[in-house]
Amino acid sequence: MVYLTRKAEFSASHYYHxxxxxxxxxxxxxxxxxxxxxxxxxxxxxxxxxxxxxxxSGFVVDLKELKEIMKREVIDAMDHRFLNKxxxxxxxxxxxxxxxxxxxxxxxxxxxxLAELHRVRVYETPDLFVDYYGEA
Amino acid sequence: xxxxxxxRYWFSASHRLHNDSxxxxxxxxxxxxxxxxxxxxxxxxxxxxxxxxxxxxTGMICNLLDLDSFVNEKILERxxxxxxxxxxxxxxxxxxxxxxxxxxxxxxxxxxxxAHVDKVRIEETMLNSFEYAGGGAIRY
Numbered sequence: 001m002v003y004l005t006r007k008a009e010f011s012a013s014h015y016y017h018x019x020x021x022x023x024x025x026x027x028x029x030x031x032x033x034x035x036x037x038x039x040x041x042x043x044x045x046x047x048x049x050x051x052x053x054x055x056x057s058g059f060v061v062d063l064k065e066l067k068e069i070m071k072r073e074v075i076d077a078m079d080h081r082f083l084n085k086x087x088x089x090x091x092x093x094x095x096x097x098x099x100x101x102x103x104x105x106x107x108x109x110x111x112x113x114l115a116e117l118h119r120v121r122v123y124e125t126p127d128l129f130v131d132y133y134g135e136a
Numbered sequence: 137x138x139x140x141x142x143x144r145y146w147f148s149a150s151h152r153l154h155n156d157s158x159x160x161x162x163x164x165x166x167x168x169x170x171x172x173x174x175x176x177x178x179x180x181x182x183x184x185x186x187x188x189x190x191x192x193x194t195g196m197i198c199n200l201l202d203l204d205s206f207v208n209e210k211i212l213e214r215x216x217x218x219x220x221x222x223x224x225x226x227x228x229x230x231x232x233x234x235x236x237x238x239x240x241x242x243x244x245x246x247x248x249x250x251a252h253v254d255k256v257r258i259e260e261t262m263l264n265s266f267e268y269a270g271g272g273a274i275r276y
Contacts, residue, residue: 003276016194018193018194020193021193029194029199031201095195096190096195097141098197101139102137119276127143127144127145128142128143128200129141129142130139130140130141130142131140131141131142132139132140135137135138135139136137
């Protein structure tokens with residue numbers, strides 16, 4: 001089994017707010033991230049896939065294809081977007097880094113048929129990242 | 137859904153690697169330059185990994201403010217700009233980064249209850265790093 005990781009970058013804005021909470025609760029729980037006008041990050045996405053090395057190609061996965069899927073499913077949908085307002089995944093879910101990793105996992109999982117998705121890692125900043133392995 | 141969150145922090149400290157139960161020659165042989173009696177320092181990068189179910193109401197494993205304030209108070213203020221050798225934690229054990237990793241993991245494990253503490257990783261320099269997961273498997 002060999003693991004392959006591909007990175008991509010995108011920039012997007014978001015804010016944290018749960019309409020079921022009072023304004024005070026939202027402020028207390030989410031702090032500065034509750035600013036309704038949003039704020040942004042340069043996100044780095046790492047997608048790790050695993051599989052046997054194909055004897056003929058020497059590849060675990062066709063990197064070209066992985067790159068295209070990541071671009072189509074994630075970057076085109078999220079880059080330079082206001083996640084709360086423009087990405088349907090976050091209509092009823094707060095676009096935290098945790099939920100972003102889960103959402104990217106479900107966008108990619110069904111599209112990857114050549115190799116198995118192992119991990120989605122999303123860096124919100126160089127000092128904060130979330131890993132999701134598809135666990136319930 | 138279960139996810140893992142890693143937060144990175146920085147602190148600077150000095151240490152000297154020396155074991156009183158070894159002879160001076162042995163200490164020099166084992167620890168080399170790190171045995172310099174005056175000590176030397178590092179900028180340590182500390183990574184703390186916690187895991188748990190993502191709370192549907194907040195979208196979070198745990199509130200980052202809770203993790204940050206715990207690490208600031210119990211770890212960065214304790215070890216930052218200190219000579220590790222004079223701290224109570226390192227009177228019986230040598231303040232290698234292996235031991236520092238275990239010590240910090242135990243502090244988190246004992247008193248941080250907002251999420252499951254999975255792993256502590258410390259970069260002593262850009263070329264050396266150490267990881268401890270309390271004996272559990274380390275997941276990549």
